Amino acid sequence: MSRTLAEKVWEAHVVRHGSGAEPDLLYIDLHLLHEVTSPQAFDGLRLAGRQLRRPDLTIATEDHNVPTIDIELPIADPVSRTQVETLRKNCAEFGVRLHPMGDAEQGIVHVVGPQLGLTQPGMTVVCGDSHTSTHGAFGALAFGIGTSEVEHVMATQTLPLRPFKTMAITVDGELKPGVTAKDIILAVIAKIGTGGGQGYVLEYRGRAIEALSMEARMTVCNMSIEAGARAGMIAPDQTTFDYIEGRPHAPSGADWDAAVEYWKTLRTDDDAEFDAEVHLDADELTPFVTWGTNPGQGLPLSASVPDPEAIVDENERVAAEKALTYMGLEPGTPLRDIHVDTVFLGSCTNGRIEDLRSAAAVLRGHKVAEGVRMLVVPGSMRVRAQAESEGLHEVFLAAGAEWRQAGCSMCLGMNPDQLKPGERSASTSNRNFEGRQGKGGRTHLVSPLVAAATAVRGTLSSPADLV
Amino acid sequence: MEAFTTHTGVGVPLRRSNVDTDQIIPAVYLKRVTRTGFEDGLFAAWRGDEQFVLNQEPFRAGSVLVAGPDFGTGSSREHAVWALMDYGFRVVISSRFADIFRGNSGKQGLVAAQCEQSDVELLWKLLENEPGTEVTVDLTNNTVVAKDFTAPFTVDEYTRWRLLEGLDDIALTLRHADDITEFEQRRQGWLPTTDPVPAS
Numbered sequence: 296m297s298r299t300l301a302e303k304v305w306e307a308h309v310v311r312h313g314s315g316a317e318p319d320l321l322y323i324d325l326h327l328l329h330e331v332t333s334p335q336a337f338d339g340l341r342l343a344g345r346q347l348r349r350p351d352l353t354i355a356t357e358d359h360n361v362p363t364i365d366i367e368l369p370i371a372d373p374v375s376r377t378q379v380e381t382l383r384k385n386c387a388e389f390g391v392r393l394h395p396m397g398d399a400e401q402g403i404v405h406v407v408g409p410q411l412g413l414t415q416p417g418m419t420v421v422c423g424d425s426h427t428s429t430h431g432a433f434g435a436l437a438f439g440i441g442t443s444e445v446e447h448v449m450a451t452q453t454l455p456l457r458p459f460k461t462m463a464i465t466v467d468g469e470l471k472p473g474v475t476a477k478d479i480i481l482a483v484i485a486k487i488g489t490g491g492g493q494g495y496v497l498e499y500r501g502r503a504i505e506a507l508s509m510e511a512r513m514t515v516c517n518m519s520i521e522a523g524a525r526a527g528m529i530a531p532d533q534t535t536f537d538y539i540e541g542r543p544h545a546p547s548g549a550d551w552d553a554a555v556e557y558w559k560t561l562r563t564d565d566d567a568e569f570d571a572e573v574h575l576d577a578d579e580l581t582p583f584v585t586w587g588t589n590p591g592q593g594l595p596l597s598a599s600v601p602d603p604e605a606i607v608d609e610n611e612r613v614a615a616e617k618a619l620t621y622m623g624l625e626p627g628t629p630l631r632d633i634h635v636d637t638v639f640l641g642s643c644t645n646g647r648i649e650d651l652r653s654a655a656a657v658l659r660g661h662k663v664a665e666g667v668r669m670l671v672v673p674g675s676m677r678v679r680a681q682a683e684s685e686g687l688h689e690v691f692l693a694a695g696a697e698w699r700q701a702g703c704s705m706c707l708g709m710n711p712d713q714l715k716p717g718e719r720s721a722s723t724s725n726r727n728f729e730g731r732q733g734k735g736g737r738t739h740l741v742s743p744l745v746a747a748a749t750a751v752r753g754t755l756s757s758p759a760d761l762v
Numbered sequence: 763m764e765a766f767t768t769h770t771g772v773g774v775p776l777r778r779s780n781v782d783t784d785q786i787i788p789a790v791y792l793k794r795v796t797r798t799g800f801e802d803g804l805f806a807a808w809r810g811d812e813q814f815v816l817n818q819e820p821f822r823a824g825s826v827l828v829a830g831p832d833f834g835t836g837s838s839r840e841h842a843v844w845a846l847m848d849y850g851f852r853v854v855i856s857s858r859f860a861d862i863f864r865g866n867s868g869k870q871g872l873v874a875a876q877c878e879q880s881d882v883e884l885l886w887k888l889l890e891n892e893p894g895t896e897v898t899v900d901l902t903n904n905t906v907v908a909k910d911f912t913a914p915f916t917v918d919e920y921t922r923w924r925l926l927e928g929l930d931d932i933a934l935t936l937r938h939a940d941d942i943t944e945f946e947q948r949r950q951g952w953l954p955t956t957d958p959v960p961a962s
Contacts, residue, residue, distance in 0.1 A: 310945040311938050316919035320938060322945050324953060332839065334795035343932070350958035360793065374793040381795045390961030413954050425838040425862060439862055441840035443869035443931070451935045453942055457918070489780055490832040490858050523835060525861055550952035557950070589780045589835070610779045610830060610879075617778070707789045707837075726836060728784040730807045 297564035299461045300530050301496040304436040304561065308419050310453055318455040324418040324435075326448050327404045328355035328391065330382040331709070332423030336446035337385040345450045350390040352452060354413065355382060358403045359709045361396050363672050363699035375710065389449075402675020402701040405429040405643040409513065410677055412542025416531035416558040421448055426643045426725065427526075428519040432512035433539070434531035434561045436496070439520060459525045460494050460570040463563075465501040468577035473758055475653070476511035477645060477723070477742035479503065479575070480518040481583040481593045487573060489591040492524030495571065498563060499529050503577035509538040510649040517644045518725050521590040530562045582757040584630055585727045585740040587618035592727075594630065596745065596757055602626035621729055622737050623717070630755050633739070637720040638669040638750040639732070640743055641699075642706040645723035646674025650743040651682045655690040657747035657758045662695050664753030669696035670712060672704040696750065708733045721749040763871050765928030766901055769852045771825030773897035773908060774815055775889040779830035783863065786834070786842040800841055801848035820894035826853045828885050828897075834863025834874075843870045853899045855906060855915065857882050868921035869931060875899055875915035877906060884911060901926060 298306070311320040326349075333355070340347065347353065360375040370376035379396070386393040394400040400407060405426055408414045414430040420437035421427060423445040430437035444454055464483055484491075497519050499512075507515070512529050519527030536555055539545045546554045585593040586600050592615070594601065603615040603626065619626065624633070640646075640654050651673065663669045671691045673679035679701055682688055688698045705712040706724035708731070714720055716735025723746050727738040739755060748756040791803025808814045815821050827846070833856040834842060843866045846854065852872065857879035859867075867874040877885075888911055889895055897908040899915070901922060906913045917925075924931070935942075 311941045313920075316923065318920055320935060320941070322942070322949075324949075325956075331792050335797045335840075338795075338797065345932070347961075350961070351955040353958070354956040359789075372793075378793050378795055387959070387962045390958045392957050392959055413956065415954060418953070423838060423840075425836065439838035441838055441843070441862060441866035441869065443840060443866065447932050447935065450932050451939075451942060452946075453935060455920075455931060455935060457920070489835055490860075493858065493861055520836075520862075523832070523860055544954040544956075546952040546954075553950070554952050589782065613777070614779050707784075709789045709792065726782075726784065728782045728836060730788055731784050734788070734807060 297567040299563040299567045299569060300434060300498055300528055300561055301436060301459065301461050304417050304419065305458055307417065318457045320453050321419060321456050322453055323421050323448050324352060325413055325420045326353045327408055327420065327422035328353060329358050329404050329424065330378045331359045332442050333385065333445055334378065334381045335442050336449055337389065339446040340449055347389040347449050348452045353391050355386050355391050355393040356401055356404050356407050357382060357396050359703045359707065361702040362710050363702050363704050363712060366396050366700045399676055402677065403643045403646060403703055405517065406646060406674035406678065409433065410675060412539055412545040415539060416535060417561050421454065425520040426517050429513050429517040429643055431516040431519065431526050431528040432509060433535055434528060434558070436526055436528065438526040459496045462492065462495040462497050462571040462573065463569040464497050464499045464573050466499065466503040466575045466577050467501045468503055469506065470503055470577045470580060473744060474580050474582060475742045475744060476507055476514040478580050478583040480515045481585065481740060482575060482580055484518065484522045484590050485593040486575065487522050489521065489589050490523045492519060492522035495524050497522065497524045497527045499527060504529060505532065508649060509534060510647045513647065514644055518590065521725060531558045582742060582745050584745060584755055586622065586624060586630060587615060588621055588727055588729050590725065590727060590740060592618055593740065596630055596755060598630055600624045600626050600628045600630065633755045634719065634753055635667060635721045635739070635749055635755065636718045637714060638667060638746050639705045639720055639722040639724060640670065640746050641672030641674065641704055642724035643674060644725045645743050646672060646678065648678050648681050650723065651678065651687050654743040654747040655687040657744055658694040658751065659690050661751040661761065663750045667750055667753050669750045670699060670705060671696050672699040673701050676701045705732050707731060721746050721755060763928050763930055766871055766873060766925045768898060768900040768902065769825065770896050770898040771852060772820055772823055773826045773828055773885065773889045773895055774821045774824035775886040776815060776827055776829040777886060780832045780835055781829055782836035783834055783839050783842040784836055787839065787845040792839060792841050797844060798848060800845040804845040804849045825850050826855065826897040826899060827851050828855045828882060828889060831856060831858040831879060833859050835860040838862045840866040843867050843872050847872050855882065855885065868918065868925065871925060873899060873901060873917065873925065875906060875917060877913055877915045881913035
């Protein structure tokens with residue numbers, strides 16, 4: 296029978312098929328841990344006298360809470376410090392490899408996994424973090440779970456799950472210069488809505504997707520959750536294999552050949568049917584930004600703040616009114632006229648080396664606008680080291696931006712990197728929810744190119760506006 | 763987990779769609795390493811507003827939350843479920859739930875009851891017109907009842923069974939430990955491992 300990519304990966308991991316309403320039992324190949332969603336799960340194991348079944352399929356990093364300056368000092372916030380120290384104690388007790396603050400491999404969990412070569416096609420990957428969907432860029436079935444499920448995977452290396460539905464997101468055509476993976480995914484979410492993907496695995500396909508680098512594919516898959524989807528996937532191809540080859544945990548020799556042979560089978564069969572299909576034309580896409588308080592409230596940068604009165608659906612109209620009040624925006628204001636106070640370049644969405652390179656290319660020879668603060672936070676210490684070896688940090692510093700250590704940082708403001716009430720940001724992160732970047736903070740989601748151009752002009756801008 | 767069959771409590775109308783888990787509990791409240799004590803973080807940003815529904819009697823003591831569509835979107839934080847339960851909620855009614863939130867609820871015994879949006883609207887009107895109205899959510903026959911209002915709701919069949927029986931997922935899975943071991947013997951040798959460290 297013809298199958299989609301997601302169905303192939305699912306089937307290859309079924310330990311036991313459920314009967315009737317009973318879910319399948321799915322094997323998990325890789326479990327990623329961080330300090331926020333794991334302490335209660337470790338406690339649960341201890342309380343029940345259970346073992347961590349597969350420490351060799353488990354890895355941890357410190358990312359959500361960590362400061363991005365003065366990392367050699369103890370964490371100032373005692374509650375954050377306790378959480379990080381608890382992760383260290385738990386990892387030592389249960390034998391889990393941990394990349395702590397200051398370690399060369401420390402960074403955001405979804406940047407670290409791929410860069411170590413631990414994320415590979417056809418695997419099942421989970422983490423107590425919704426942006427686990429990032430790893431789907433490799434053709435892995437990767438999804439976020441809650442802490443009860445974290446404990447379940449710790450104890451059994453499996454999860455009981457009902458099969459997901461499948462949705463094809465086909466992006467044909469070719470992206471114009473200045474239009475990026477971030478613009479693709481923001482446009483997808485605006486099109487299908489924050490609930491449009493609920494219950495689905497999205498498979499991104501089509502020429503524009505095939506043309507993307509691995510890092511750009513990760514940006515796309517990362518935000519699948521923002522459309523409500525369980526996961527996002529892209530079929531592995533030569534781009535994928537080239538990215539993995541030679542990484543620390545990649546197979547080598549005869550194992551490499553066997554792996555690649557298997558990975559090549561991980562494509563949706565030609566006559567396989569999806570439960571839903573969506574089409575986008577890459578040629579029609581332009582830089583995209585959000586104006587509201589959920590990632591579906593986005594428009595091309597050339598548009599204006601929408602008028603809620605013109606929205607037919609009552610729920611959406613009320614949501615838009617509330618969003619504009621929170622965001623302090625007037626209907627009809629051109630998006631390009633919106634002033635920002637802060638630009639944040641980083642996160643598991645856009646904190647990789649290509650993101651830093653593209654932003655640096657825009658910033659080179661320019662200055663961050665008067666009164667604007669720009670934070671550049673690499674996704675991992677390895678990304679930071681790579682950027683420094685290329686001299687990118689000098690470009691950021693010369694422009695007047697701050698060059699920070701690795702972590703989740705202002706994406707969710709669990710560390711001191713936060714917006715103040717009423718402050719407005721252009722952010723390469725993934726969520727523009729109320730208060731996400733700090734209580735009362737106002738977030739516009741943008742690509743790294745738009746972030747850099749916005750930093751220079753002080754208003755939402757694309758690189759084309761700088762010429 | 764405690765079994766859930768039926769619950770009756772004050773209904774709380776929350777006329778908002780897309781209530782994401784950052785609204786349910788902001789990230790700054792996620793730093794605790796315990797499983798309890800999250801009630802102070804529940805809707806923290808909104809509770810500063812006197813007009814917010816939970817700041818008004820008799821809703822303050824509510825235990826059945828009736829919310830707009832796409833409840834629980836965003837972050838996978840199970841703390842959202844803990845915060846709702848620590849506050850006293852036993853049921854959330856919405857026409858659409860985010861998948862991870864729904865899953866987390868089922869693990870903790872919070873019932874995520876999915877109703878038609880038209881029924882949610884009727885319930886909102888009833889709760890606003892007659893504040894303090896008690897809502898009964900009966901998992902044995904999947905109905906929501908409040909005064910003369912009755913509506914069906916859906917909840918995943920397997921979750922429903924587990925909730926009714928009060929069964930723990932991990933214990934259920936461990937019944938199949940032999941199947942897991944057998945599966946592990948079939949896994950490809952080239953799949954990556956993570957360099958674990960000796961357990962202390």
